[in-house]
Amino acid sequence: MKRVLLFIVVLLVCMTTAFAGGQKEAPAKAAEAVKLALWTQEGESEGAFQFVVSLAEAFQAAHANVTIEVLNKETEALREDFQTASLAGDPPAFVWTVNDHAGPFTTANLIMPVESLADLSKYVEGALGAVTINGKVWGVPISSGNHLMLLYNKDLIATPPATTDDLIKVGKQLTKGDTYGIVWNQMEPFWLVPWLGGFGGQVFDKDGVTPTLNTKAMVDTLRFLQELKFTQKIMPAESDYGTADTLFKEGKAAMLINGDWSLGDYKNTMGARLGVARIPKISSTGKWPAPYTSGKYFMVSNKVTGAKLDAVKEFIAFATNQANQLAMVEKLTRLPALKTALDTDRIKNDPILKSSSDQMVVGTGMPPVIEMRCNWDAMKPELIAALSKTKTPEDAAAAMQKAAEACVKTIK
Amino acid sequence: MKIKSFFRWFFFRAKGDSPFQRTVIHLVLIMACIIAVYPALRVFTVSIRPGNRILSTDLAIIPKDATFDSYRIVLFEKDFVRWLWNSLVITMATAAIGLILASTSAYAFSRWRFPGRTALLLFLLTTQMIPAAMLMVPIYILATKLGLINSWRGLVIAYSVSSVPFSIWILKGYYDTIPIELEQSAMIDGASRMQTFLRITLPLTAPALAIAFLFNFMTAWNDYLMARIILQQKEMLVWTLGLRHIQGQFQTQWGQFAAAALMVAVPVMTLFFYSSKWLISGLTLGAVKG
């Protein structure tokens, strides 16, 4: 019995502590108190989540009546939970996320167009293109990029190849023993798209929603990749993201195709050995490969109104002002979305960022429409089949188109 | 005949084991342990390998350039310890509540015959048949309506109930093996129903109670789906969410990931270690009877 009593006493003490703690936070402010929830898919490992939090804290310091609660959600979880929370009537005021969420969110009618929330002329057009659906812009860009580029190990290769013919030539010299000329994540169609662009192909027709995967450009692209892998043998037999990453870090691959998100990590592990360049120009077409560009965006729930909406507007302006954009460049090695920030010496004099922005210029905006998901899922298995030589380029391209069309029908 | 002698040493109690049989048993168990432990050891290797590499052709368990940096970061620079603590408190509480709910319900199923009993038992099974992910949207909506979002209250309630169906089935099976005469004789001696249950039946079911507790614990401990929809504040997260939180979109810090995963296993192993006393309880039927 004594023990039970003791337990209850301890419990009561704990509860009072908890409640006392809760009461301290209670706001007693003159201006109308505004509480905003911001969901972001930025994680801590790149320091990006901390950056979002620091922005929110700085903003709260200047606006005593506003509290912003920042919450991290893994990318897919953010999409699903934002949808569900909207259905339940309690979505966060706004999210900080990738461009392809604009597709599902607009289709389900959950977010508002941002023309009235920010002066969009200040932002890089490439970044805006990746969130434009039906002529309206659905996200305020925070960073631009997210694009693939060529990274190389200066110990193994002095100047990167400018054309694919060069690539094959140096690749053959470099491939020996357990070292490869070039590696990338062969399993994801995101790494196929730049080459497709270089051969003059696009995944959608002019209307932006009809898949066009069974094209000459696609067949040429797949044939080119098969040549690199099976004829010239400058790529490993099987390589996913992790394998490519490890080979490059261990110095067993001279060149790697990876995205701007990985720059910080490679700068840390490779130091001065890291070089960055454009993906080599396709010799037969004379075109630069065109990786998808997008970035991170603010998207605002269409349930937000009044004082809350004003606060959201102010925070977006604050988070994307010149100073904060440059701080982001510093902390996250990402390219800014603000034109004036992109045009500074900070970017121009940094060899890595300069090359990265150089690559971005020849990229294309990644389509945000929900049909894109069908395209990704249709391309993936056929790309893998072509790269393991179980299908010819022609068959793979035809199968892609068929799968994409069937998929688009189911989401109508 | 050979099969018979195989069964003799394989299925029989220690008394009759010859030195040769013992050696074989130990060898088999050692093999099994290696298979169980080796992949986990590889996770350990990742956790002490510098430079954020998950892959390597090096098979050494301790790489040459080993470092405990990942552990230091996860322990001291992240909120991981706090998230582990949150998980531990929530999980212990819910495992206990779940056990109380299940042990009493299972007793009712085992000792009384009431209308709808078989149907109810079947219904418990059916709750496990719908893929869990399907139930998340309605649970989210329900939790929002009941104001349970962003509080541990919702999580505690959900976890307490979620493994009850399994526990009831296991415990009921175990109660069924205990002769009703034991209870009857206790009641003839003047014990009340409640006393009989607490003093006679429960101690005899210690192994099953331990299993049910472990299972409750593991379900809540490893849950990600439910926590994801209910918790929305960094300080309140449980470790499954925290582990996601310290990742990036593309770049996974594999060293930290592995270090955190192994730290998560420590409380579980400790629990298993202490519960094995109950699992292999001396209070088996034979002991009581004999």
Added chain:
Amino acid sequence: MPSISLPVILASLGQVGSTVLYIALLTAVLEISLYLFFGKLLKHKHTIPIMLLTPAAVGLVLLVIYPILYEVALAFSNMSLRHFQNPTYGIIQGVNNFRTIFSQPVLKQANFFPIFLRTILWTVIQITCHVTFGLGLALLLNRKMVLRGLYRTLLIIPWAVPQVVATLAWRGEFNFEYGFINIFLRDLGLKPIQWKLHPFWNFVAVNITNIWLGIPFMMVILLGGLQSISHTYYEAADMDGAGPFSKFKNITLPLLKPIMTPAVVLGVIWTFNNFNVPYFINEYELETSDILVTALFRAAFEYNRFGFAAAFAFIIFFILLGFTLLYMKITKFDPGLEATRKKAA
């Protein structure tokens, strides 16, 4: 600095403690009113079981019944992203959803039935291995011997390491260049295996991972079950001159049945619906390694076809319900059987 301090600890204890107190209070009120209503007012003969069952029942209704009803409604709707906030409900939508499952390929090429058959194969392989190895190890451990505690602790590791982490670790081990199995194979001068690209080997990889993960759980349960078997039965059998095999068959197995049957039935249900392992190990999304739940996820969830997904989930539900009823019929497992033990004795 570690992120934990005394106020944090107290606050968390307070929060959980107050919830527990809250639950305890509610339960007490519930129990007293049940007692007064059934016991005193109606003098119902099943008052005690009603009191014992109600708390768990209330919780389950909250957590399961409402969501299931919601899903039933969804299965009869056209809810998708395009009809997100105001979907149409009706028989026609429901029929459409259910028809789509069987009339069109569920995945890109695979139809419903091949995936269904593979799911059965997967479940049979898994349960067979889990029970065989789990029982074998439990029998070995169920004796007095040195190092028993150590073995038991080590053997439990696959269950103790968080499942998703263990699955991701195994996925790394199936890497063509860097996985330890392939490195061993190369060292032995054999050809490495394309675990992730080759349909057969990928299915093998998924199975290996889940067998490794699932054995400890079965082992622990069966070990607990073996503990409930009294020595006296074996001693009596010894006196009758029974051989080891007949003792295993006539004593061990029947007496394990009340523990083993629920474990197997639930094991089947969970394996049938196991998502993490087949989804994460199958990194390149080979349709030849998909089982019904992963197909449900890929075909319906990822495209936000909520109505279709709900209908699909109910198909899975009815398959499992059918199996359970059948299994109980075949094994003559009557959930209300208390005579097993007497028969064996």
